[in-house]
Structures are given as C-alpha cells and as structure tokens.
Amino acid sequence: MSENFLLSLNDSQKNAAQHIDGALLILAGAGSGKTKTITTRLAYLISIGIDPASILTLTFTNKAATEMRERAFSLIDSSIVHTPPLLCTFHKFGLLLLKFYMSELGRKNNFIIIDTDDKKRILRSIDKELPLPLLASEISKYKNSILSPNEAKATAQLKLYQEIADVYEKYENYLEKNNLVDFDDLLLLPYKILCNNEKLAEEISQKYNYIMVDEYQDTNELQYKLLRKLCATHNNLCVVGDDDQSIYGWRGATIKNILNFTDHFENTKVVKLEENYRSTNTILNHANQLIEHNRDRLGKKLVSTREDGNSVRVYESHDENEETRKIVDDIKNLISNGERASEMAILFRVNALSRSLEEGFNKSGVAYKLVGGMKFYERAEIKDLIAYFRILTNNNDNFSLKRIVNKPKRGIGKTTIEKLDAKSAQTQKPIFQLVEELEPEELAQVVGKKNSRTLKVFMASIMDLKEALEESKMRFLDLFEDTFDYRSSYDNAPDGFDRQANIDEFYGYIRDYFIQNPHLGLEDFLNEIALESENSEFTEEMVSMMSIHASKGLEYKHLFIIGLEEGFFPIIGDGSDIEEERRLGYVALTRAMDNLTLSFVHSRFYKGKRASLTKSRFLSESGLIKGCLTLEKNSAYKKGDLVKHKIFGMGRVQKAVKAGKEYKLTINFAGQIRDILSSFVEKI
C-alpha cells in the first residue's frame, strides 16, 4: 500500500493526519479540507498497521458518514483490510451498543426506535394541555443532561416545570413498557449502561482505541460524556470542528465542548487548518470581518488560497417581489452564459422566505429544488407501512398497532381504541394478545360485536402474513399488498397521487433491500431505516434553495443570500443568540466560491402582515456597507466591544468605566493598549 495519499495534503493537514497517539483537536475552518484530513488520517492509521477494527469514527449525519466512508475507503488498500473500520453516526453507534447490551438495563433488544413525530403523539396522549414543542424540547434537554424524572422534579421550581417533569416520568414509563427508544435514548441508554458496568465500559474503550469525531462543535453534553466513557482507557481522541460554525446551540449543542477541549483532554495537540480552498479572497475577507465581531471563539483567521475575484454584491429592493425578480434575472443570465444551475443556490435564515422565491421561479420557468422539508420516512403513508411491518415483527407493539388498526378505515375509532387500551392496562397484556386470546364473545363485551369481528379478522391477516414471511420475503410482500389494500385507500384522496408514488417507491425499496441482502430479515430492514433520512441525489440541473442550516458543508459557485434584515437575519429576541446568528452568517458567506450576492428589502410580507424592515447589521459588520452610527453612538460600552478609532483603527474594549454621559475605555488596538474616551470611537 502506498502512502501517496499524504502528498496532496498541505503541511498542517499532514501534521494532523499523521498524528497517532494522544488527544488531537483539529480546528478546521470552512473549506479548509477537513474531510480530506480526517479521512486521510483514517487511512494513515491503517497503513501503519493499526487494526482497523479498533478505529471508530463518529459523525452527526448519515450524509457525512457516507461521504467519509467513500473517501476513506478509496484511500485504503482493501486487500489488506479484512474488517473495515466502523464509521457511522453517533446514533447508529448507540444503536449498535444497545442491540448488544440492552439487557444490561433489564430490557429486551427488540426495541423500536420512535421518531420526533411519534414522540409528540405519545406526549400528547399523556398530557393534553402543555404546549408540545416545549414538552418535547424540555424532555430532550433533561435526557441530554442525564437528569432522571425524579431529578427533574427535584430541580423544577415553577409549577409549569413540575408538570413537565411529571409528563417526563410518564413518558419514560410508557417507553419502557412498550420497549420504545427515542433518539435521545440512543445516546443516553448506552451512556447509562457504560456507567453501570465499569468493566464493560473498559472493554469497549479498549476495543475502540482510536476515536475520531467530526463536527465536534455540534456535540452536546451527553455526547461529550459518552466520549469520555469511550476514552476511559486511552486518550486517543481526535476531534475536528470549527467553533465559528457552531449553529446548533438551540438544540443542545454546546460550543463549550470545543472551546474547552484542551482542558478536557490532557496534552492535547492543536492543529489549525486556516487555508481556505473554496472562496475568493474577497468573499473570505467579508466573512472574516463578520465573525471578528464574536467574542466566544478560539480565534482563527481563514486565508484564501485564491485570487480576489469579483466583489460581493448587495441588492436593495423595495419588497420581496422585486428581490425575487432581480435574483431570477441574474440566474437566467448566468444560465444563458453557460453556467450550471446546480452550481447556484439561494439561502435564507427563515424557511418562510422561500415562498415568494418559489412563486417567482415558477413564473419564470427556471428549475429549482427546495432542499429540506418533509423527509421520506416521515410521510404519514410510509410511517403507516412501517407500523404494519413493526407489528409483523413484534405483535406486542401496541404503539404501532394503534397507528394502523384503522388504516385503511375499518371502523375502529378513537373510543374503541380507548377501550382496548383500558383493557390492555387492566390485564397487563398487549392489545394484540388480547384480541388473540379472548373468545369472540368476550372481545365483543369490550368493543361490541362488529368491532370484535373486525379485530379478529385483522389479527388473522397478520398471523397469515407472519407465516408467509417465514417462507418467502417476496411472497410475503405480494400478500401484504393484497391483504390490506393500503395503497388503494388513497385512490380518491386529493393528494393520493403523490402518496401512492411514495408507497410504490417504498415497496420498491424494501424489495430491493431483500434482493441485496437475502440473509437479512424484516427486522433488520426496520432498524436500518429508523436512523436513515433521505438520500437525495444532487446531480439534477436545478437551482437549490435552502435554509442556511441546511447548507452547512455545501458549496456553490454562485450564491445568493436573501432576507438580510434585522429580525429575519439576525433573528432577534426571546431564544435567539446574536453570536450564533453571526456564526450562521459566517457559515452562509463561506458557502460561496466565486460570486456572492446579499439581498435586503424594505418591506416583507410575513405571518399574514406586511412589515417594514431595516437592513441587517451583518451587512455593515462584514464591511459590505457603511454602518449606521447614529443608533450606537450613545449606547453603553462593555468589555469585549469592538470599536473603531480614526487614527488607531479597530480595537477591542478591555475595560469600560462610566464617566458622566460617556465612558472611559481601555482599548486594545492590535496589541497597543490605550485609554480613550468613548466619544472618540465608533462602536462597530
């Protein structure tokens, strides 16, 4: 095996890729060859004789895992590698551990993974009053902070949080009783197992002697603690991330993990990748200027390896229609000049802004695709089919049974289900078992004669299908389609065409799965797709539109960012964090390779109202337009503020003491400390 793969790396990349033992923090700026570096490191470790089975690489998304796997495996000499190294998402890794060690928690390993939608349904069934989004996110927070329901109750001060903690307890009981796990459990339960069984924790830690984590700035408390457990017997943790691109704080990611990495792990080596191969120098300069306004950062300056290129354009429009017109015209021009639509994208902070864009694109006939939105496996029709399959693999899955017992409509409504539920609770038996064991007359006493018969027929169909499944998976699928006629229940539905297309695709997909994996069963299929999102192809010649969050990791030759208005971007108020908004801005700007256009409007139609708007502070902060000083002139100063002085240039306030109407400031101008009165500087 050759080690030529190291030759295409720059010095810092090489330095990181050839690091073997001990903690390593790779601070990789946008477009600095992050993936290249860690996939090369993976190949390098294997090339020097480290057992591939002892290397674990964790990512956040399936997409990242797939991409890395492809790139890493292309570097590895497959003839000498018998076991490929494990490279998967955090959640997948958790799932693997649970499949092996669930019994440590006294639970069976035939659990079912529920998604966010299932979770919300369960929560709603437990509590009808509390707002769902709050419930769901608070419970998630508890789990990610490793707080048990009792601990949550103990810490809850307000009545509201007492109530939430109560729901949390009931929710956990429900999950355990039905042997369900939510996404948080895929991390939390393995962590608990490793805490309870120190010997096992050591064993697993020794097994994975080299661990790499991608997008470390997005890890949360629980992931950090899990990593600590995995590193119980060694210090060989290599993490890659960019503190300036941490944009998931709102869902529990804590930037502290990356900021404090060197304190968390002893003798950490730090490698910075600061050469950007993506954007023109001009684009990068504006991005750098913007992110300079943040205080909570490790400090890193991306340097472009490219020429200046075109200047960044700023579009000012009266309203969203004018904005759309300008962008559509630009894109038409680009296309007629031979540029590829797939190399263009429009980004926005708020999904709602896509509406006027879509209208404009539809009118003009320019092909576009909206990235994000409803995932394939989240569609009701697909989830229904999955629920059917789940019952086939596990009759006692009450949760799935209730979902489809009346799909297609069989006359089993809410009240009947409630009666069954009550009986199930009373007898401590799953609903399916009740239907199976009770004599028709007995069952009729619970749900009435007609329903009793319907349920018996339903149960018999399931049993028949189970039998068919044991004989042949393909015959089973045919029989399944015939038995329930689920597809044709959408025959006359308004959105039936799309839904049936999805159903066909799903049937095709599962058939293909069984052809590709003849030795695997339905249960394997279900586990496989539980953590899978869409694998959409990016090859079509279309302009992409997406949220800035969705654009992370992507790059476009021609990029437009719309909605640069205060309130839209940055979002201000309640839960928003201006530094995270700014990081989002930084992520957005650094998606652009050659041409970048930012756009703001004076008025926008939103939530049923037309609002007048002022342009985003990010435009001035990134040096694209002159800042409006009047607003900030008399405002308060504090440590960390960035200021500009006519002679000394930019500086950062180290100390601010109020002196009458103004402030006495101690300012650091590129190393020179000076005391200046605040009326002599401008706040940036």
Place this chain on the structure above:
DNA sequence: GCGTCCTGCATTTTT
C-alpha cells in the same frame, strides 16, 4: 366514527 369547519399559531433540524 367520520368529515368539516375553525381557531391558533408561525426560527433554525438531525437522529
């Protein structure tokens, strides 16, 4: 049990 009307609500999203 099922279809229809109406009210309330509206960053960002992966697993």
Place this chain on the structure above:
DNA sequence: TGCAGGACGC
C-alpha cells in the same frame, strides 16, 4: 397568509 390539530355536528 397557510397549515395543522381540535371541536363539533351528522
């Protein structure tokens, strides 16, 4: 403005 979920009537 647009949509999802709840209330209500048949």
